Amino acid sequence: MEKNIIVLGSTGSIGTQTLEVVRKQDDLRVIGLSCGRNVQLLEQQIREFRPKYAVVEQKKDADDLKIRLGDFPTLISYGMEGLIELCVCKEADTVVTAIVGMIGIRPTIAAIEAGKTICLANKETLVTAGHLIMPLAKDKGVSILPVDSEHSAIFQCLQGNQNNPIRKILLTASGGPFRGYSKELLGKVKLEDALKHPNWSMGKKITIDSATMVNKGLEVMEAMWLFGVTKEQIQVVVHKQSIVHSMVEYEDGAIIAQLGTPDMKLPIQYALNYPERRNHLGDPLDLFQIGHLDFEKPDTEVFKGLKLAYDAIQMSGNAATIYNAANEIAVDAFLNRKISFLGISDWIEEALVQCTKIQNPTVQQILETQQEVNDYFRKQR
Numbered sequence: 353m354e355k356n357i358i359v360l361g362s363t364g365s366i367g368t369q370t371l372e373v374v375r376k377q378d379d380l381r382v383i384g385l386s387c388g389r390n391v392q393l394l395e396q397q398i399r400e401f402r403p404k405y406a407v408v409e410q411k412k413d414a415d416d417l418k419i420r421l422g423d424f425p426t427l428i429s430y431g432m433e434g435l436i437e438l439c440v441c442k443e444a445d446t447v448v449t450a451i452v453g454m455i456g457i458r459p460t461i462a463a464i465e466a467g468k469t470i471c472l473a474n475k476e477t478l479v480t481a482g483h484l485i486m487p488l489a490k491d492k493g494v495s496i497l498p499v500d501s502e503h504s505a506i507f508q509c510l511q512g513n514q515n516n517p518i519r520k521i522l523l524t525a526s527g528g529p530f531r532g533y534s535k536e537l538l539g540k541v542k543l544e545d546a547l548k549h550p551n552w553s554m555g556k557k558i559t560i561d562s563a564t565m566v567n568k569g570l571e572v573m574e575a576m577w578l579f580g581v582t583k584e585q586i587q588v589v590v591h592k593q594s595i596v597h598s599m600v601e602y603e604d605g606a607i608i609a610q611l612g613t614p615d616m617k618l619p620i621q622y623a624l625n626y627p628e629r630r631n632h633l634g635d636p637l638d639l640f641q642i643g644h645l646d647f648e649k650p651d652t653e654v655f656k657g658l659k660l661a662y663d664a665i666q667m668s669g670n671a672a673t674i675y676n677a678a679n680e681i682a683v684d685a686f687l688n689r690k691i692s693f694l695g696i697s698d699w700i701e702e703a704l705v706q707c708t709k710i711q712n713p714t715v716q717q718i719l720e721t722q723q724e725v726n727d728y729f730r731k732q733r
Contacts, residue, residue, distance in 0.1 A: 355624070356383045358405075358444045358468075360435065361451035362397055362461060363390040365555040366473045366616065368498065370448050371397065373621045376633060378622060381446040385437060386451065391417055398426050400618035405441060407434040432458060435521070439463035448499070449474040452557060454673075454722055457481050457715060464494045471623040473499035475570045480718050482568070482577030496588065497623040502571055503578055504619035505597035505610035510579070511627075513602065521575060522607070524591040525650065526551050528563040529593060531546060535654050541693045543686065551594040551614045560683045564696050565650065569661020573672050576665070583665045588658065589650045595637065613637050656697040665680040665702060669711040670721045671704060677725035678703035 357374070360365045362385040374380045381630075384405035387394040391413045398406055398421065406426050408414050414430035421428070429437060432455070439447055441457045447463040448455050448471040456474035463470060464485070478485055480565040489496050498504050502523055510518075530538060531547050544561045547556060554562070561567035572586050589599075612618050615634050622629070646713070652659040659677070664675040682699035685691045691699070703725050710717055 353383055354379045356381050356444045357446045357448060357471075357624070358382075358384040358386075358438060358441075358463075359448045359450060359451070359476050360386045360439075360456065360474075361388075363387040363393040364450055364452060365558070366450035366620070367448075368393075369616050370450060370620050370624075372373055373403070373617055373624060377624075377630070378542045384438045384441065386438060389413065395420055398424065400698065403562060404443060405429070406439050407431075407438050415732050429569070434461060435459040436462045438579070439468065440466040445469060446471060448620075448624075449477065450499070450501055452476075452555070453721070454676070457718065460485065461488065461715065464492055465487050467492055467494060470494060471499050471620075472496050472617060473620075475574055476502065476676055478574045478577045478677050480722075481668075481715060482573070483712065484715065486577050495626075496627055498574075499616075499619050499623050500571065500574070501614075501616060501619050502598045503575060504622055506575065506579060506600060508610045508622070509598070509600040509608040513600075513608070513676075514591050517603045518581060518585065519601045519605075520585045521579065521581060522589050522601060522609075523568065523571060523575060523587050524594075524598050525565065525568045526562065526594045527590040527592055527648075527650070528565065530563055531590060533654065535694070538654065538700050539692065539694050543689060546686075546693060550592070554616075557680075557683055558695070560686060564657040564659070564679075564693070565655040566657035566679050566700070568571060568650070569658045569664075570676065572661055572663060580625060588650050592646055594646060595642060599673060600679070611637060639721045652733070657700060660697060660700050660704065664709050667704070667709060668719060669709055670713040673713070673721045674703050674709075674725055675700055677722040678707075678729070681729050682727060684704055699729065 359367050360369050381405045382401040385403050386407040388409045408430050411430050414428050418428050441464045446469045450473045454476045456477050498507050549559050594614040596609050596659045599607050601607045664671040678700045682696040
């Protein structure tokens with residue numbers, strides 16, 4: 353059966369890998385694509401996949417793209433209105449939310465309200481608005497299929513066990529390029545060092561988030577909403593090989609793990625074809641070559657970003673939005689060499705203290721919180 357998909361953020365790391373999966377399957381049809389500013393790559397994708405719709409961030413890029421595509425039949429639009437219209441188009445049944453940042457919240461809500469299946473790769477959607485998204489998806493009978501490797505692993509470990517109580521989720525983390533570093537050593541790391549992930553090939557933002565372990569903090573928040581567990585039921589486990597993507601421990605003490613190569617196309621393919629499993633054309637996992645698997649506790653005193661995530665969870669309300677927004681700003685500053693690596697967690701901690709707390713925020717209040725955090729750092733710096 354043919355599946356008609358929309359890929360939000362098609363020019364990013366997850367988006368391009370999603371399209372790699374599409375190339376291998378004749379029954380996946382691309383209905384719509386969106387990007388931020390990488391219009392040149394989007395043009396190439398449009399010419400290859402011939403979607404009916406495409407959305408860019410700015411009007412001038414939309415106008416330019418229309419000229420470059422000439423008489424090509426793809427309808428081009430721009431901005432948030434364009435994204436929302438794309439997500440509710442009648443031709444699509446599945447939306448892959450590979451867009452980065454809180455810009456993904458409103459289009460995801462629109463897609464859920466339109467009854468689309470969500471292949472979720474945008475962490476910010478559940479981190480900041482999980483209290484709105486999950487009840488809405490349940491009410492609309494919409495499936496949210498995780499694309500993130502760890503959450504996909506947990507989802508797979510739960511298959512056939514939905515009625516069995518979970519004792520805890522073992523959420524694995526590679527530890528990033530600085531696993532085992534002291535705080536003193538972290539104070540000396542450079543941007544180039546932080547962008548060298550030992551196992552995964554990812555975009556710059558998520559690579560830095562992995563290095564600070566903020567990414568794992570965001571994943572704890574996301575897992576709480578996806579799987580209906582408390583923070584006490586989630587244990588972060590550092591696993592440097594990135595072979596065990598996560599585990600679930602049940603009440604009887606049995607632990608079920610999902611293993612695989614560190615290849616994002618695996619969870620993408622699983623989500624796009626769920627519940628069916630398709631042949632993966634990548635390299636198979638060779639346990640003999642791996643030899644052994646290592647596990648250790650995360651050092652939350654050194655990697656303060658993870659500890660701050662648990663603090664934000666305890667605060668509840670819009671604290672997760674503050675955490676996420678401050679991290680986005682701090683990572684951008686680090687990528688532009690304006691602050692140190694340790695400055696990222698310092699900025700998050702400062703924002704959690706200084707910014708206004710709201711319980712049960714609406715979408716508008718979530719967006720206003722993000723703006724407050726942006727304004728705070730602009731005034732302070």
